[in-house]
Amino acid sequence: MNALFGKLACVKTKEKAAGGPDTRTRIVRTASRLMQRQGYDGTGIKQISQEAEATLGSVYHFFPGGKQELAVAAIRHGDEEFVHELSAALDSEEDPAAAVLALSASIAAGLRASDWIDGCPITTTSLGTAGRVPDIQEAAAAAFARWRGLVHDKLRASGIAEEDAHALAHTVISTLEGAELASQVSRSVEPLEIAGRHLARLIALHR
Amino acid sequence: MNALFGKLACVKTKEKAAGGPDTRTRIVRTASRLMQRQGYDGTGIKQISQEAEATLGSVYHFFPGGKQELAVAAIRHGDEEFVHELSAALDSEEDPAAAVLALSASIAAGLRASDWIDGCPITTTSLGTAGRVPDIQEAAAAAFARWRGLVHDKLRASGIAEEDAHALAHTVISTLEGAELASQVSRSVEPLEIAGRHLARLIALHR
DNA sequence: CGTCAGCTAGAACGAACGCTCTATCCAGAA
DNA sequence: TTCTGGATAGAGCGTTCGTTCTAGCTGACG
Numbered sequence: 306m307n308a309l310f311g312k313l314a315c316v317k318t319k320e321k322a323a324g325g326p327d328t329r330t331r332i333v334r335t336a337s338r339l340m341q342r343q344g345y346d347g348t349g350i351k352q353i354s355q356e357a358e359a360t361l362g363s364v365y366h367f368f369p370g371g372k373q374e375l376a377v378a379a380i381r382h383g384d385e386e387f388v389h390e391l392s393a394a395l396d397s398e399e400d401p402a403a404a405v406l407a408l409s410a411s412i413a414a415g416l417r418a419s420d421w422i423d424g425c426p427i428t429t430t431s432l433g434t435a436g437r438v439p440d441i442q443e444a445a446a447a448a449f450a451r452w453r454g455l456v457h458d459k460l461r462a463s464g465i466a467e468e469d470a471h472a473l474a475h476t477v478i479s480t481l482e483g484a485e486l487a488s489q490v491s492r493s494v495e496p497l498e499i500a501g502r503h504l505a506r507l508i509a510l511h512r
Numbered sequence: 513m514n515a516l517f518g519k520l521a522c523v524k525t526k527e528k529a530a531g532g533p534d535t536r537t538r539i540v541r542t543a544s545r546l547m548q549r550q551g552y553d554g555t556g557i558k559q560i561s562q563e564a565e566a567t568l569g570s571v572y573h574f575f576p577g578g579k580q581e582l583a584v585a586a587i588r589h590g591d592e593e594f595v596h597e598l599s600a601a602l603d604s605e606e607d608p609a610a611a612v613l614a615l616s617a618s619i620a621a622g623l624r625a626s627d628w629i630d631g632c633p634i635t636t637t638s639l640g641t642a643g644r645v646p647d648i649q650e651a652a653a654a655a656f657a658r659w660r661g662l663v664h665d666k667l668r669a670s671g672i673a674e675e676d677a678h679a680l681a682h683t684v685i686s687t688l689e690g691a692e693l694a695s696q697v698s699r700s701v702e703p704l705e706i707a708g709r710h711l712a713r714l715i716a717l718h719r
Numbered sequence: 720c721g722t723c724a725g726c727t728a729g730a731a732c733g734a735a736c737g738c739t740c741t742a743t744c745c746a747g748a749a
Numbered sequence: 750t751t752c753t754g755g756a757t758a759g760a761g762c763g764t765t766c767g768t769t770c771t772a773g774c775t776g777a778c779g
Binding site: 342343344345346347420421422424428429431432433434435436437442445446449450472473475476478479480481482483484486487489490491492495496499500502503506507510 | 631638639689697698713
């Protein structure tokens with residue numbers, strides 16, 4: 306045990322190739338994944354520390370604000386993760402309608418690959434704490450706004466008017482969010498596939 | 513025989529004069545409202561029994577299956593509740609596009625009236641138990657399917673082809689679900705209003 | 720070598736969890 | 750009246766919760 310953590314401490318500041326991610330990163334990643342699946346109240350600090358192969362002391366060392374601070378970090382991590390998926394999909398196609406179609410396919414593939422367990426990385430945590438933990442709500446609202454911003458910019462770049470781009474970005478994010486939820490509950494990619502087609506058509510109307 | 517008489521006696525004592533809803537109904541309603549706000553794990557049986565003005569003994573008397581059985585009943589109750597709101601909105605307008613617009617406005621009004629706390633009555637419970645409590649998942653999937661069915665029938669009744677009606681019903685429910693979520697997180701009716709307009713346009717395209 | 724800050728280790732606390740259990744109440748059947 | 754069984758009542762079970770606390774280990778620096 307001591308020898309193991311000695312090695313970890315050896316690479317504490319910057320992860321080396323063979324050492325894996327550092328403790329703080331492991332904790333945030335684990336918290337994000339667990340809360341995405343089980344929600345805020347359904348995920349215990351001890352479960353996080355165990356699955357992250359860290360100890361309770363480490364968790365409270367890096368997150369003195371306790372579970373709430375950890376949850377906010379987890380939401381931000383999920384935000385970042387989805388931004389990458391979103392950007393990749395938007396960049397994969399010149400036409401925004403085709404890009405949104407690619408995005409819905411990407412989300413559907415990820416959902417099915419996780420056996421319908423890993424939905425939106427922030428929805429579950431955010432919904433379960435609505436009106437109770439303002440920090441989490443703010444982090445979630447910021448994430449949604451950021452995602453909408455990326456879609457908005459893509460639409461603007463292809464010549465869609467500001468007003469239309471604003472509204473379309475809202476609907477693209479809302480619809481994909483709802484369709485992912487519906488796909489997860491019904492254990493079928495159909496809602497996401499249909500949503501992708503309808504969104505593409507809606508976007509095509511504005512060019 | 514005994515069971516029959518027992519049930520008859522039960523019915524008799526159910527609605528005692530001016531006493532309001534019976535114990536079982538109070539428990540289900542309270543459970544539905546609390547889980548809608550706080551999720552499955554965030555809601556305790558004792559909290560439910562207290563707010564329902566029932567005792568722990570009563571809860572386990574009516575729901576011997578414990579928290580899971582109670583959660584399923586709560587989901588079904590929320591399903592029923594939304595079916596009423598959905599039917600009322602669909603019946604309020606002849607044109608399905610106008611009806612969906614009315615529905616989004618109705619949802620937005622309810623959400624704002626609750627200070628952005630009471631979102632979809634089954635999403636929070638369902639998401640927080642994904643992959644853990646199959647009974648809850650099935651009840652939630654059935655609710656979604658039922659809602660889609662109502663929208664589908666409305667679209668068909670106004671002459672939209674079966675294939676289009678099927679897809680549109682999916683997108684209407686998905687989008688409204690996602691927009692309600694976005695409205696709740698951003699504490700603004702804008703996502704729902706935009707979603708309503710886009711859905712109305714999408715429906716109008718198919719007539 | 721000694722010191723120190725950063726990080727790890729895990730026992731322990733009070734509170735709350737889901738659930739079981741026995742006791743009691745009371746309307747109607749016999 | 751006595752009896753019966755649905756419904757209510759709540760103490761208490763073992764467990765787990767989030768959090769606090771002290772102790773120990775490590776590599777870096779003087």
